[in-house]
Amino acid sequence: MDILIVEDARDQRMMLAVVLKKQGHRVFEASDGYEALNILESHPNIRIVISDWMMPNMDGIALCEAIRKSHIGCYVYFMLLTGKSDRQAVVEGINRGADDFINKPIDFDELSARLNAGIRIIELKAALENKIDTIEKDLASAAETQSRLLSEPAKIQHVDFNWYFKPSRFLGGDMFGYQALDGETLSFYQLDVAGHGIPSALFSFSLNNILRENGSGSLVKESFNDPPFYRVKSPDEVLVSLNEQFQAKPEAMLYFTIAYGVINSRTGSVTISQAGHPSPLWLKSHSKTVEKISSGGVPIGMMPGMTYENVTIQLQPGDRLFLYSDGVTECENSTGDMFGEERLESLLGNTFDNSIEAIISRVDQSIHSWKGADVFEDDVNFLVLEWQP
Amino acid sequence: MPFESKSEAGYTIISIDETRLDASISESFRVYLFDQIENGSSNMMVIDLSLVRFMDSSGLGALVATLKKMGGEGSLKLAAAQPAVLDLFNLTSMDKLFTILPTVTEAIEEK
Known part of the structure; x- marks a missing residue:
């Protein structure tokens, strides 16, 4: 010594x-x-x-x-x-x-x-x-893996996707994604695994994987031997399959909420189903109004045998959808008040002249100034898409 | 411990003496409820939520875990939920899983 x-x-x-x-x-x-x-x-x-x-x-x-x-x-x-x-x-x-x-x-x-x-x-x-x-290095490397799993902002078949993701501490249980299922159909989702840290993050990694279409049939797209050789599954079917596959054990309630949708990039028709997730917001470009796409649904993994509801809407060119997890609205300021849905909706109601990038930075700034710090107790994650045929 | 239980008309009434049912106490709440199932004389439970102003996903998880643990035996009712808690139940369609009543008395009387 x-x-x-x-x-x-x-x-x-x-x-x-x-x-x-x-x-x-x-x-x-x-x-x-x-x-x-x-x-x-x-x-x-x-x-x-x-x-x-x-x-x-x-x-x-x-x-x-x-x-x-x-x-x-x-x-x-x-x-x-x-x-x-x-x-x-x-x-x-x-x-x-x-x-x-x-x-x-x-x-x-x-x-x-x-x-x-x-x-x-x-x-x-x-x-x-x-x-x-050693633990911190492992966490940092898992966080690195997580950031590589996140989809890059992209324009796919007339649909622009962009997002904001800020994990709590090192790792979060939020995840999102979007992809083309065929020449005119895209799927998108945003989910939130209950809890934080390694178990929730690992679960969100595997969900990211399972919701990905790899061309050979999957949870989101069924394959056949005969023409047209596939069928895009409706959002409620996808949620039912997820719910059957991922039942949580009473001793470790690893469950998640999700909003899952498919959009026809040619017609602008969108069908969304959700399981206990905050209602996605529809930013209507002509009326400059914000509308909730509400439907109920038990979070995935809570109980077997649940059914889910499809809601179909018709987008107009320039319309946007805003999907988020409760880390946005439950973010508390120094006096314990939550950011809340009303504040979020009124903020988004003033973004009709903004680009998607500007919306993201405005919501980001608003939440940060509400919180008054750069450390969040929950993941802050939202996904914005715009249909511009 | 911020949880208490008493017997009334064949039910075990469990009350939570906290305003937040969140990650900081949800795991001990779950363990407490599991103990009630394993050691309790009654598998008829009413959870009095009157003091809880905020519940998060972990609190919800504890309640559903208990429901799963009971495996269809007995009954688990919720009583006196405040508006913010009711909002969470609505969003997550918990009314499909639980009977939620305005007061403990009504929960006991409900058949």
């Missing part, structure tokens, strides 16, 4: 150094607090400081406080040498950041035992930091 001795009395310092070196430690020496800080700065491996209390220039307590305030990366275990054995001094020392005390004159057996106690704590802390580091 690398140990720094801080003691103004040269003979005492040297004696202590000899003893510690004999015990196999690497020893550094300083004669006051300032010198000690310089040595710590240039030797980041020093984990233990044994410091005298009374010293000229900067005393032991001031040194301890300086170390606690400094940017030194690792925890430094601070032991104070003191002739003051009174309780008051010990309390003051601990309150100001010291870890342990050794009375002068030094009993070397006691010093060695106390050092071992300190080393145990340092090693425990190092082991913990190591594990946390």
